[in-house]
Amino acid sequence: MTGRNDEGRDGEASFREMWRDLAPLGRHPASGGYRRYAWTGADADCRAWFREQAEARGLVHETDRNGNQWAWLGDPGEGDAVVTGSHLDSVPDGGAFDGPLGIVSAFAALDELRRRGAEFTKPLGIVNFGDEEGARFGLACVGSRLTAGRLTREEAHRLVDAGGTTLPRAMEAAGYDPDAIGPDPERLARIGAFVELHVEQGRSLDRTGDPVGIASAIWPHGRWRYDFRGEANHAGTTLLADRRDPMLPYAETVLAARREAGLAGALATFGKVAVEPNGVNAVPSLVRGWLDSRAADAGTLDAVTAAVERAAREYAGRAGVALDVVRESFTPVVEFQHALRDELARILGAARAEDRGRPVPVLATGAGHDAGILSASVPTAMLFVRNPTGVSHSPAEHATEQDRAAGVAALADVLEGLACR
Numbered sequence: 001m002t003g004r005n006d007e008g009r010d011g012e013a014s015f016r017e018m019w020r021d022l023a024p025l026g027r028h029p030a031s032g033g034y035r036r037y038a039w040t041g042a043d044a045d046c047r048a049w050f051r052e053q054a055e056a057r058g059l060v061h062e063t064d065r066n067g068n069q070w071a072w073l074g075d076p077g078e079g080d081a082v083v084t085g086s087h088l089d090s091v092p093d094g095g096a097f098d099g100p101l102g103i104v105s106a107f108a109a110l111d112e113l114r115r116r117g118a119e120f121t122k123p124l125g126i127v128n129f130g131d132e133e134g135a136r137f138g139l140a141c142v143g144s145r146l147t148a149g150r151l152t153r154e155e156a157h158r159l160v161d162a163g164g165t166t167l168p169r170a171m172e173a174a175g176y177d178p179d180a181i182g183p184d185p186e187r188l189a190r191i192g193a194f195v196e197l198h199v200e201q202g203r204s205l206d207r208t209g210d211p212v213g214i215a216s217a218i219w220p221h222g223r224w225r226y227d228f229r230g231e232a233n234h235a236g237t238t239l240l241a242d243r244r245d246p247m248l249p250y251a252e253t254v255l256a257a258r259r260e261a262g263l264a265g266a267l268a269t270f271g272k273v274a275v276e277p278n279g280v281n282a283v284p285s286l287v288r289g290w291l292d293s294r295a296a297d298a299g300t301l302d303a304v305t306a307a308v309e310r311a312a313r314e315y316a317g318r319a320g321v322a323l324d325v326v327r328e329s330f331t332p333v334v335e336f337q338h339a340l341r342d343e344l345a346r347i348l349g350a351a352r353a354e355d356r357g358r359p360v361p362v363l364a365t366g367a368g369h370d371a372g373i374l375s376a377s378v379p380t381a382m383l384f385v386r387n388p389t390g391v392s393h394s395p396a397e398h399a400t401e402q403d404r405a406a407g408v409a410a411l412a413d414v415l416e417g418l419a420c421r
């Protein structure tokens with residue numbers, strides 16, 4: 001099987017062209033951030049872009065029953081396929097790189113391998129996993145979780161967005177069959193290795209001065225919904241002593257989360273809140289806040305989230321407010337497969353031996369990824385590309401053109417090492 005194409009694309013030019021075409025899709029004009037949420041118009045535009053890229057390269061495009069898109073060079077039915085890719089959806093007002101960098105780099109790496117005249121001995125796939133961020137329905141990595149059997153069809157059917165639209169209705173409106181979703185072990189069994197390239201969501205590589213690193217692990221993490229229920233009342237006439245104001249224990253809980261995480265060396269964030277009735281002159285009846293918490297190990301994470309809940313119950317009790325806490329999602333620690341990780345280190349170490357002879361850094365991350373979900377079913381690895389701001393889930397997320405090119409070269413080396421032997 002040959003990877004050659006007729007066009008002999010120039011790597012950097014093709015990267016720039018893809019980046020330019022993707023840039024306006026789902027970008028909010030006022031914030032400059034991306035709002036590419038699952039099963040919306042912006043999501044459909046990104047999916048159309050992916051399909052065009054696949055077809056322009058003569059790849060066979062398919063969307064699986066969980067809404068993930070695949071572009072194939074060679075027949076995946078042969079098995080032992082090497083797959084790379086990431087996601088195109090975003091958090092609210094997200095940056096341009098989280099997800100798209102992995103997909104654009106995947107197509108660019110294929111272009112680079114074709115320019116090298118690489119002979120593929122295994123099928124190569126590029127994937128766009130659906131709904132990685134969970135921005136609309138609250139659960140991250142829906143496409144990969146369904147495929148890997150980590151989310152059942154029944155559970156997925158119960159997901160609802162802020163406007164009351166269920167996931168199945170949203171899928172239907174986008175032209176997909178929500179009854180077809182579910183585990184896809186046959187598809188996963190065809191994959192011999194999955195490698196996701198991602199912008200680093202921190203500054204480790206910036207500190208060590210390396211454009212590219214290899215992931216060692218993903219911290220365990222989860223999302224908890226805190227419902228503080230009090231009593232709505234007039235802000236101008238209700239005496240302070242007569243109020244059952246859920247905003248007070250909520251505010252104290254935000255501070256407790258920060259304190260407990262700080263003491264444990266963990267992370268805890270209330271980044272999303274909904275208030276009812278949400279009137280400036282009304283004591284609220286409900287404050288619903290979402291806690292995102294992560295730690296290097298499960299014991300620490302359990303201790304932090306238990307301490308935050310204990311504190312919240314005490315504050316709620318004092319304020320005469322009821323509290324419900326629901327764990328909406330949890331992802332255990334992921335330790336990426338050592339054999340594949342070592343193979344990546346060997347390939348990249350050999351490629352940069354002439355440069356500096358220094359080993360490629362290996363780092364853990366607190367961010368969740370489809371690669372983490374797949375890692376229980378398929379040998380999986382990740383490459384990180386330096387982010388000079390360290391900022392992510394924000395328009396300030398960045399990777400320089402030089403580092404993007406280094407990422408593409410590293411991914412091309414890895415794919416060549418894995419799929420062209």
Ligand code: GLV
Pocket residue numbers: 132133140366367368369
């Ligand atoms: C996804 O980016 C997450 O870590 O929440």
Ligand code: MN
Pocket residue numbers: 091098133367393
């Ligand atoms: Mn993200």
Ligand code: MN
Pocket residue numbers: 087098099132198368369
């Ligand atoms: Mn991501």
